[in-house]
Amino acid sequence: MKKILILSSILLICTSTVFSQNMERVKRNIDTLAAPGMHGRGYAKGGDKIAATFIQDRFKEFNLQPLKKSDSLNPFYQYFNFDVNIFESANLSLDQKKLEFGKDYLIHPASGPGKGCAKTFFLDTLIFTSEAYHKKFLKKSLAGKAFIFSSAYTKKVFSLPKSILAKIFEASCLIEIVDTKLTFSISSFQYPIPYYQLKKESCHVKIIRKINFEAIAKVEKYKSQNVIGYIKGKSKPDSFIVVSAHYDHLGRVGNAYFPGANDNSSGISMMLELADFYSQKENQPEYSIVFMAFSAEEAGLIGSHFYVNNPLFPLSKIKFLINLDLLGTGDDGVMVVNATKFPQQFKILSQVNEESKLLPAVKQRGPAANSDHYYFTEKGVPAFFIYTLGGIAAYHDIYDKAETLPLTKFKEVFSLLTGFIAKF
Secondary structure, three states, X not given: OHHHHHHHHHHHHHHHHHHOOOHHHHHHHHHHXXXXXXXXXXXXXXXXXXXXXXXXXXXXXXXXEOOOOOOOOOOOEXXXXXXXXXXXXXXXXXXXXXXXXXXXXXXXXXXXXXXXXXXXXXXXXXXXXXXHHHHHHHXXXXXXXXXXXXXXXXXXXXXXXXXXXXXHOOOOEEEEEEOOOOOOOOXXXXXXXXXXXXXXXXXXXXXXXXXXXXXXXXXXXXXXXXXXXXXXXOOEEEEEEEEEEEOOOOOEEOOEEOOOHHHHHHHHHHHHHHHHHHHOHHHOOOEEEEEEEEOOOOXXXXXHHHHHHOOOOOHHXXXXXXXXXXXXXXXXXXXXXXXXXXXXXHHHHHHHHHHHOOOOOEEEEOOOOOXXXXXXXXXXXXXXXXXXXXXXXXXOXXXXXXXXXXXXXXXXXXXXXXXXXXXX
């Protein structure tokens, strides 16, 4: 009996070694995806293409197969085109003091190009209420001026009559003073002049006299790619579980880049761990499982939108889709978007968490167009978008770095996902 117990213990140790989370690999993948050489996984210097190659290589390493209808030039890729404003550089100085990109200021994602030295021109709030001031304003010359306004008035500024806006855009540049966290995004269009967002605490706005600026930007028709591979199911190969995550981020502006460790190197790393797990013969799923790494999520869910309009197999064959984004924390559990839309599936997910005592909370919210699950749900595909809660606050900024990402509940989320998939 003692020998049997010893043998059982050895088998248990071996089994848990085989199936335990490889956190060193997880960290290595996140480090790689968030490294400077990925250029923020954006469109300056082809960062998205470097990241796509990395993901494709991992799919091949785990023996995933391409879907038959994928692009013949590269069977794991699904190509698409979209417009994007790409920055080569952006610089800003106040009274000869050079500011630090990302810390003191950001360029607005829809900024146009330009270069020069401008005197300050501050917004007068009469512009929102006085027709007499409108007439006076239209006679002013804004040539060689930086039009400066608080972010508290941004919506009002861009809701002004076209004639007033046209006059504002005669300025050399726009400066929006921001008193909250600097946050970047992606744009498909440009304003006619450079447009900067300046952190209020980085300057004494009212004593600024001259602003030196430079922005090199161009809207391009850009070709990117979704990366897609799958594992054939044992008993139901014609029905699919889909795991999706976007791999793109905000890219690079000159020498500065947005690492995007939490958003969404963490989600891609989870996807890769799941791909490895299900590629092992003993873990082959009953349903076929498809792994979709989407590009251009940050540009407006463009990659996933393209996919649902050009599916590689009927969307009706998807049993369930799980979209992964922002999985690098978990101190306060996870949030499940679409939980109220699919209450039965949410109940199952919650039960998996409770039975295994994985996370402090599995919280629910309704539908939201905030990640790549959205267009699938709009087409009738049942889907969850799962993201972690608590921990670091870095988001869409230069501080979302691999070295500060805690991965607090990464293992537990992995167990939650595999436990949930096992219920289908």
